[in-house]
Amino acid sequence: MFSFFKNLQRNYSLSKLKNENFKFLFEPNTSDEYVVFDTETTGLNPKEDDILSIGAVKIKNNKILTSETFEVFIKNTQKISSKSIEIHQIRPCDLENAKEMQEAIESFLYFIGSRPLVGYYLEFDVSMINKYLIPMLGIKLPNKMIEVSELYYDKEIAFIPQGNIDLRFDTILKKYNLPNMGAHNSVNDAVMTGMIFLKLTQGK
Amino acid sequence: MSILDQRKLIASIHPFELLSSNTLDNLMQKIDIAYYPKETLLISKNLPSIAFYIVIKGSVAEFIDAELHNVYSSGDSFDADALIYNKSQSRFVVDEDLICYEIKKNDFLDLMQNKEVQSYFLQDFITRHQHLKNYHAQSELTPFLISKVSDMFLHKACIVDKNETIYNAVVKMKELKTSVVIVKKESGNFVVTDTDLRDKVVLGNMQTSAPIDTIASSRMISIESHDFLFNALLLMTQNAIKRLIVMEDNQILGVLEQLDLLSYFANHSYLVAVQIDKAKNIEDLKNIQSDFKNLILTLSSKGVKVRYITKMVATLNTKIYKKVFDMCVDKTLQNQCVLVVMGSEGREEQTLKTDQDNALIIKDGVDVSLFYEPMMQLNRSLLEIGFPVCSGQVMVSNPFWRKEVKEYKLLIDDWVTTLNEQNLQNLSISLDAKYVAGDKSLLEELSTYLYQSFHNRDDVLAHIAKGVLSFETPLSLFSSFVLEKSHDNKLDLKKGGIFALVHGVRTLSLQYAIRETNTINRIKELNNKGVIDKNFATELIESFDTLSTIRLHAMLESKNSDNYINPKNLQKIEMDLLKDSFKVINKFKKFMSFHFHLEMVR
Structure with missing residues (x-):
């Protein structure tokens, strides 16, 4: 029943696609790979804020393919608030070699293909992408989504059914004894999220 | 990014x-x-x-x-x-x-x-080891730039009033064993040197009852005790002078001699040796001991290999022992006995202070009771200077370690026949005996007897060698899961490696009648006799050096002298070297098992 709706939704979505070149997003994923991705933005409100950079890395079996990373900086009209600079450390001057939004999103789509997307609070990153994708192609990201904080929650709640599960990113890293790679940027965050994902799916 | x-x-x-x-x-x-x-x-x-x-x-x-x-x-x-x-x-x-x-x-x-x-x-193990060690040495800071005047040995200042007679000034100078007299005047401090006395008094025909003021012509330049040594060197060079007055809180602290300054960098140990020679009583020697740690620190930060540091410390300790022996034992008795040091001191491998391990061998026929009082005094003096007492009572104050040659021979006979725990320990410690003072031939006589007694007694030797296997090599301690098993999350370098190596090499030396007491020299001799090959010998020496170095660094940092280190506090390179060394220790244990057929010894 559920997959029926999913199919229906996908077919509906496909019918809205404005550009035939991106039909591959709807093809079945045959690569047995995943893509972890993260965005850095000017703020936390998808309606008002803009994407500064997108970072992504592929995962295959038990490996994070750092040899195939994706990183793009995006030209922006909005002023970058000094508060967000503190977090992602992208200064206006770092964006000099940045790409136009359209080009950046397109190259991102070519990178992910129809692979399932993995992320931490993925909903936010996806809605940031969708904000540009809808006017561009008439669709939202059709890929399967995997939320690591959800995987983490499911695993932990089994141990403490009534407990409060602390879902903060740093807490999860600490809990699983994963290295914190320091500086917040989209690729680093994607790699760390990838480690959590592997730990949750590959660990015993 | x-x-x-x-x-x-x-x-x-x-x-x-x-x-x-x-x-x-x-x-x-x-x-x-x-x-x-x-x-x-x-x-x-x-x-x-x-x-x-x-x-x-x-x-x-x-x-x-x-x-x-x-x-x-x-x-x-x-x-x-x-x-x-x-x-x-x-x-x-x-x-x-x-x-x-x-x-x-x-x-x-x-x-x-x-x-x-x-x-x-x-690269094979050895070259890789040295490669890593060199790399490590490069990262050490050169001490020349950071040494201060207060790190130096300062000569006492002989200060006299300007109205003092020349005669009285020279008497005071002799008393204080100084080479110069400092004359206090309103306009500052002036200096009178041996040259002044020779030229102006003896050759200038001046009366020794004249005031010293008349021959004090050159002004002394001073430096603060917390100033850097290279500033002192600069001052001397700029003013073409040989000494500086060192001031602290507006008081004269002492005199810094150019000779000492120069030799500080060339050979700091020279100063300590000078001080020991100059010492007139136990109090003087006590002060010198506090310099030891600085000396070791300086040498170690200069990248001097630990085996040379320990050798030097051993030499200086021997000097102190000799001095104390001279002070405590009457001249007529000195040739009737021999004082030896044993254990790590006998092997010349102690760095920071370790226990007193000493014994007195008395000539046959001499009244043993004559040595009671002198030896008790020697024991007390050493303790006062800063050599802690041996917990196993291996000291001249214990009558067991203060007896005639023939009594010791009986002891050796007992060792060959019954090797219990206590005998084994006594034997091990005696094998490292090194001459300090007295009649050397007495020690040689006993050593010869000892080696002859164990000649061709491979059965007994195997029992002695078994000690090598008594502790596990703690290689597994590096992974987190065994940490709780260990002592306070730490690792015992002595039990884990140094002991096996030292004891094994000592046993092999007994078997092949090698008279050296130092572990590295013993290894070299074993190589010369063809017991172990050159490559293995070098591996053993490098590993021993690494373990000793890490132990020394840990001791200097932690300010206590136990053998425990926390591997987590080690630098990456030290960690690698340590792991490599433990691998060599394991190899050595296998060699010993095979050599003495230890798997058959119960």
């Missing part, structure tokens, strides 16, 4: 820092991060290695046969040999969930085109 962060991490791992920026960039595009849960088998005889692994988090254990051979943790990498030779004798098993970088086999082999990387991975 993340790629940059990872690049930094890779570049911080030796030998990857040797790669050019370009090569490193290329490499970064080929590295993946992999995750392996606990107990995953990475490499084995039947499972060829597919990649070069650099551990980010977690640990991997390497087993040869069933024996734990090495543990790799954060920052470690493995295993070049498995990739180069396409096979491995070891099994690499994930010990704690592993996150690691993987350089795929072909990419790694490409990297090996780089000559320096290649030579690093292809």
Whole structure:
């Protein structure tokens, strides 16, 4: 029943696609790979804020393919608030070699293909992408989504059914004894999220 | 940028820092991060290695046969040999969930085109060891720039009033054993040297009852005690003078001589030796002891090998012992006995103070009771100077270690026939006996008797050698899961390695009648006699040096002299050296087992 709706939704979505070149997003994923991705933005409100950079890395079996990373900086009209600079450390001057939004999103789509997307609070990153994708192609990201904080929650709640599960990113890293790679940027965050994902799916 | 962060991490791992920026960039595009849960088998005889692994988090254990051979943790990498030779004798098993970088086999082999990387991975143990050690030495700070005037030995200042007669001034000068007189005037401090006395008084025909003021012509320049030594050197050079007055809180602290300053950098030990010679009582010697630690610190930070430091400390300690012996034992009795030091001091391997391990051998027929009072005094004096008492009572104050030659011979006879725990300990400690003062021939007579008694007694020797296997090599302590088992999360260097090496080498020396007491010299002699080959001998010496060095550094840092270190506090390079050394210790234990057929000895 559920997959029926999913199919229906996908077919509906496909019918809205404005550009035939991106039909591959709807093809079945045959690569047995995943893509972890993260965005850095000017703020936390998808309606008002803009994407500064997108970072992504592929995962295959038990490996994070750092040899195939994706990183793009995006030209922006909005002023970058000094508060967000503190977090992602992208200064206006770092964006000099940045790409136009359209080009950046397109190259991102070519990178992910129809692979399932993995992320931490993925909903936010996806809605940031969708904000540009809808006017561009008439669709939202059709890929399967995997939320690591959800995987983490499911695993932990089994141990403490009534407990409060602390879902903060740093807490999860600490809990699983994963290295914190320091500086917040989209690729680093994607790699760390990838480690959590592997730990949750590959660990015993 | 993340790629940059990872690049930094890779570049911080030796030998990857040797790669050019370009090569490193290329490499970064080929590295993946992999995750392996606990107990995953990475490499084995039947499972060829597919990649070069650099551990980010977690640990991997390497087993040869069933024996734990090495543990790799954060920052470690493995295993070049498995990739180069396409096979491995070891099994690499994930010990704690592993996150690691993987350089795929072909990419790694490409990297090996780089000559320096290649030579690093292809070098055998010894050269790699020295390579790492040199690398370590480079990172030490040169002490010349940071030494202060207060680090120096200062001569006492002989200060007299300007109205004092020349005669009285010289008397005071002789009393204080100084080479100059400082004359206080309103306009500052002036100096009178031996040259002044010769030229102006003796040759100038001046009366010694004249005031000293008349011959004090040159003004002395002063320096604050907290100033840097190179400033002192500059002052002397600029003003063409040979000495400075050292001031502290507006008081004259002492005199800094150019000779001492120069030799400080060339040979700081010279000063300590001078002080020991000059010492007139126990109090003087006590002050000298406090200089020892500074001396060791200076030498160690200069990168002097620990075996030379310990040798020097042993020489200086012997000097102190001699001096104390002279003070305590009547001249007529000095030739009737011989004072020996044993244990680590006898091996010339003690650094910071270790226990008094000493004994007195008395000539046959001499009244033993004559030595009671002098030896008690010697024991007390040494304690006062700062040699702690031996917990096992191996000291001249104990009548067991203060007797005639013939009594000692009876003891040796007993050792050959009954080797209980106590006898074994006494034998071990006696084997390291080294002459300090008195009649040397008495010690030689006993040594000859000792070696003859054990000649061809391989059965007894095997029992002695068994001690080598009494403690496990703590190689497994590096992985986190065994930490709780260990003592306060620490590792005992002595039990874990030094003891096995020292004791094994000592036993072999007894078997081959090698009279050396120093472990490194014994190893060299064993090599000369063909017992062990050159390569193995060098490995043993390097390992011994590494263990001693790490122990010394730990002692200097922790300010106490136990043998425990926390491996987590070690630098990466020290950690590698330590692991390599423990591997050699294991090899040595196997050698000993085979040599003495220890598996058959119960």
